[in-house]
Amino acid sequence: MASKPGILTDWPWTPLGSFKYIILGPWVTEIIYSIMVKDPKEWDLTNFMVIPFMLWRMLHNQLWISLSRYRTAKGTNRIVDKGIEFDQVDRERNWDDQILFNGILFFLANKYFPGASHLPLWRTDGVIITMLLHVGPVEFLYYWFHRALHHHYLYSRYHSHHHSSIVTEPITSVIHPFAEHIVYFALFAIPTLTVVFTGTGSIFAIAGYITYIDLMNNMGHCNFELIPNWVFSIFPPLKYLMYTP
Template sequence: MATKPGILTDWPWTPLGRFKYVILAPWAIHSTYSFIVKDKSERSLSLFLIFPFLLWRMLHNQIWISLSRYWTAKGKNSIVDKSIEFEQVDRESNWDDQILLSGALFYLVSKTLTQAENLPLWRTDGVIMTILLHSGPVEFLYYWLHRALHHHYLYSRYHSHHHSSIATEPITC
């Protein structure tokens, strides 16, 4: 946790504990029900696939976390000759909260923007636009926002948590 936690330090569903996944249940049930019950012209494949993609992303992250901890425990390719401490594991146990946030945002956007309901599975111009937006403005903003987090006020309230891990792993970021 940050040395002086600021506002919005905790996720809104933190009080739910291990039951935090319940926040996606209504959307996942609704999208599955709509996909099964509605006829082909009204089905929304993009809305239906949000939940399986989120599950895939969680599994993918868990595989990399497990591999990283295995390699750290093995100790052959470590940069720092220290093992992962239990405090670090506990501190970084909320790695899936950003996946829950992106899932909630995907469901909200797909329900509020009607043109986002029946998206095609593949469009080359969309892929190129995504690559250009990510390599241009997104990386630029990420760099400057990360530099801003190193300002003393923001660092002590939000970013010190990130730098308190000595043995880094994929979820340390």
């Protein structure tokens, strides 16, 4: 919890506890209905892929958590040479909230945004547009938003919650108040919504982009050196494509 929690700190489904995934009930029911009743030609693969994609993100994150804890316990190449506190583990136990949040928004976009349903698996132009928008406006806006979060007013009310974790784990990257995640999603939605509204979207472009964000977040908070410094010395442009702890 931040030192002075601001509005929209808690997730809307916090009171549900472990039953929070019941929120997905209407969309799961709709998918089952479509499979059982509709003609296969009418199936929307984009809609069907939301739940599997959520499960993939959870598995991806869990693999990073397991690897990080193994390396932390082993004690090799640790950046912060300390153990993980139980308070931190408890504070970060709801790391899947942001995946649930994103999943709900994906379902809503798929239903109500023109061009967000029946996406093809691949479109080269959409992938290129996604990459360019990320390295351009998204990175620029993200940088300034992150700097703003370190201003005393926002830091004490929101971002200090994230920095409460001294010995970071991969999933520390997404331990933020609900309000922060709203802004993060809006930022990372710039490429995805652009390709959707321009008719260049694809399942791979969107799923691949979000997976890339997860990969960078996990790698950047794993508390051990995964990519040695000499790799960046040999290939300096690599620092523009990825970051490490």
